[in-house]
Amino acid sequence: MDQLAEADAVKDSKFLAGVLRHDPGKIGVTLDAAGWVDVDVLLAALKRRGRRIDRARLDFVVEHNNKKRFEYDESGARIRASQGHSVPVDLGYEPQDPPETLFHGTATRSLDSIFAEGLLPGGRHHVHLSVDVETAVKVGSRHGKPVVLVVAAARMRADGRAFFRSTNGVWLTEHVAPEYLSFAQPDSVGPPA
Structure with a gap:
């Protein structure tokens, strides 16, 4: 990946993190109780607001984000942020035993x-x-x-x-x-x- 493509991917990732973690209303989408939004709904909302992110670009951002901020559901039809929300969501994570430190x-x-x-x-x-x-x-x-x-x-x-x-x-x-x-x-x- 060249530096320009990487810089654009970082910008897209940060924008998507803002939407999917903190302000889905910014582009007119609503997250469900577990933080998911339909990919088609997200892409249509982004397009209406002049953001040039299609499914291939979204896949690229999800795959190449070094922090792995986002995840698709098993079908690939929905997307959410993995953690870091300030809006009410229940990600459904089960308690686990952590490492010693x-x-x-x-x-x-x-x-x-x-x-x-x-x-x-x-x-x-x-x-x-x-x-x-x-x-x-x-x-x-x-x-x-x-x-x-x-x-x-x-x-x-x-x-x-x-x-x-x-x-x-x-x-x-x-x-x-x-x-x-x-x-x-x-x-x-x-x-x-």
């Missing part, structure tokens, strides 16, 4: 509130956690100087907290209390000096 990337400026209140979902339904430090660093970098927090996920689960795993591998939970948090050890992502 998970990671959360954030900005150093957020640490005081995080260690006072824990990790909160903000405008989303869940706190998003990753299985590796590298992904957490990327997430934290989007918000400022990154820091990676280690989440004692297995201990949280043993204490009765629920975890869910989205189809794109992101771990989800409603809240991470401060007592389950510590700093990652790698030099480049530890606590601020």
